[in-house]
Amino acid sequence: EAQVTQNPRYLITVTGKKLTVTCSQNMNHEYMSWYRQDPGLGLRQIYYSMNVEVTDKGDVPEGYKVSRKEKRNFPLILESPSPNQTSLYFCASHETEYTEAFFGQGTRLTVV
Amino acid sequence: SQQGEEDPQALSIQEGENATMNCSYKTSINNLQWYRQNSGRGLVHLILIRSNEREKHSGRLRVTLDTSKKSSSLLITASRAADTASYFCAISEGNTGKLIFGQGTTLQVKP
Numbered sequence A: 001e002a003q004v005t006q007n008p009r010y011l012i013t014v015t016g017k018k019l020t021v022t023c024s025q026n027m028n029h030e031y032m033s034w035y036r037q038d039p040g041l042g043l044r045q046i047y048y049s050m051n052v053e054v055t056d057k058g059d060v061p062e063g064y065k066v067s068r069k070e071k072r073n074f075p076l077i078l079e080s081p082s083p084n085q086t087s088l089y090f091c092a093s094h095e096t097e098y099t100e101a102f103f104g105q106g107t108r109l110t111v112v
Numbered sequence B: 001s002q003q004g005e006e007d008p009q010a011l012s013i014q015e016g017e018n019a020t021m022n023c024s025y026k027t028s029i030n031n032l033q034w035y036r037q038n039s040g041r042g043l044v045h046l047i048l049i050r051s052n053e054r055e056k057h058s059g060r061l062r063v064t065l066d067t068s069k070k071s072s073s074l075l076i077t078a079s080r081a082a083d084t085a086s087y088f089c090a091i092s093e094g095n096t097g098k099l100i101f102g103q104g105t106t107l108q109v110k111p
Helices: none
Strands: A004-007 A010-013 A019-025 A031-038 A042-051 A054-057 A076-078 A087-094 A107-111 B005-007 B010-014 B019-024 B031-037 B043-050 B055-058 B061-066 B071-076 B085-092 B099-101 B105-110
Touching: A004 A087, A010 A019, A019 A031, A019 A087, A019 A107, A042 B099, B005 B085, B010 B019, B019 B085, B019 B105, B031 B061, B031 B071, B043 B055, B043 B061, B043 B071, B071 B085
Parallel strands: A010 A107, B010 B105
Antiparallel strands: A004 A019, A019 A076, A031 A042, A031 A087, A042 A054, A087 A107, B005 B019, B019 B071, B031 B043, B031 B085, B055 B061, B061 B071, B085 B099, B085 B105
């Protein structure tokens, strides 16, 4: 089954404690992205990747890092989480820049 | 950046009725996509319409695109309680695969 898998689904952490949210897709897609969804602000892109070792900033990259060492994986790293990073995070992949995106189930992160 | 704006923000209808949601945007697009999100869950792709297309159908869904007015509409016919969800339009821009999402329309279909 074609899917994008994120882990964990839920996470509560403390300010400053580094964390990684994993994302993996099994569709051999070139493009992968991270979005965060906040009430009243909709979905905003954090980072994206067009291929292995090719990543770039989206609209709200501050406080986040990503890496793309393998085609299937695109982890999101929060080196020093802060409460304003409390949000619902989605990983997405798509075959080309012009095709539909497949989304993971989301990671609800709370930073206290 | 150009954000899709959706209208209405919320819509409540009876089962069997049609639901129409509108999306407007500001600049040129590659395509426009519609997604559904059930409460707190991942987004599911519904339909993609290219900039050179005017109308597209998929089951009970009908999407129109008017590039001169920079607007699109999603029509769900013969709605069901299971259609209750939030619906988002997303604009594909440039060559990065970036999607710019509207704020969404929350649809409630009452049995």
